Amino acid sequence: KAGVTQTPRYLIKTRGQQVTLSCSPISGHRSVSWYQQTPGQGLQFLFEYFSETQRNKGNFPGRFSGRQFSNSRSEMNVSTLELGDSALYLCASSLTSGSAEQFFGPGTRLTVL
Amino acid sequence: DQQVKQNSPSLSVQEGRISILNCDYTNSMFDYFLWYKKYPAEGPTFLISISSIKDKNEDGRFTVFLNKSAKHLSLHIVPSQPGDSAVYFCAASAYGNTGKLIFGQGTTLQVKP
Numbered sequence: 001k002a003g004v005t006q007t008p009r010y011l012i013k014t015r016g017q018q019v020t021l022s023c024s025p026i027s028g029h030r031s032v033s034w035y036q037q038t039p040g041q042g043l044q045f046l047f048e049y050f051s052e053t054q055r056n057k058g059n060f061p062g063r064f065s066g067r068q069f070s071n072s073r074s075e076m077n078v079s080t081l082e083l084g085d086s087a088l089y090l091c092a093s094s095l096t097s098g099s100a101e102q103f104f105g106p107g108t109r110l111t112v113l
Numbered sequence: 114d115q116q117v118k119q120n121s122p123s124l125s126v127q128e129g130r131i132s133i134l135n136c137d138y139t140n141s142m143f144d145y146f147l148w149y150k151k152y153p154a155e156g157p158t159f160l161i162s163i164s165s166i167k168d169k170n171e172d173g174r175f176t177v178f179l180n181k182s183a184k185h186l187s188l189h190i191v192p193s194q195p196g197d198s199a200v201y202f203c204a205a206s207a208y209g210n211t212g213k214l215i216f217g218q219g220t221t222l223q224v225k226p
Contacts, residue, residue: 033213043157043214044216048212056212056213090157092156092214100145100212106156107155
């Protein structure tokens with residue numbers, strides 16, 4: 001069974017731009033969560049989607065948003081990029097919203113210049 | 114507010130010996146705990162988990178112990194192998210909030226041949 005895939009793997013943007021990251025969960029998994037990993041803050045929860053609905057949201061500004069499609073694929077968007085948004089963005093999928101065991105993709109490395 | 118803490122940033126052990134990684138938490142609502150292993154440039158890989166109704170869970174060389182009264186869990190790896198060298202994260206989730214994992218800062222394990 002294929003794992004979680006994320007595209008693109010690497011991205012370079014400049015301040016003020018916006019970016020969209022994509023995540024395809026493991027086949028059959030319906031819940032997708034997003035995390036940001038930085039050296040200073042570690043792994044921090046962004047949001048969770050299940051059945052195209054946001055179930056949970058972390059403490060990030062409104063510039064960070066996401067959505068989920070009917071095939072469970074998910075996208076996250078960051079608008080008006082800031083230097084501090086440079087990070088590894090990780091997507092994780094699980095079978096249902098009530099399943100804590102999440103399986104992570106390789107991440108998208110975003111660099112904001 | 115660091116709800117999940119891994120107080121040892123690094124640990125070095127000899128091949129064949131036991132590795133013990135520790136994790137403390139503060140939120141008494143956490144009822145499910147997980148350990149992940151992470152290599153550079155990859156997403157975290159799920160290792161083992163434990164529910165708060167148990168105090169021990171074993172999977173091959175990996176055993177997780179949970180002490181609810183002390184709000185402490187540990188991961189034992191026996192015997193340790195050089196391929197175990199990676200960053201280990203503990204994570205926790207609360208009942209009804211399983212899609213949101215709270216991660217510790219990670220412990221870098223080095224297993225020397």
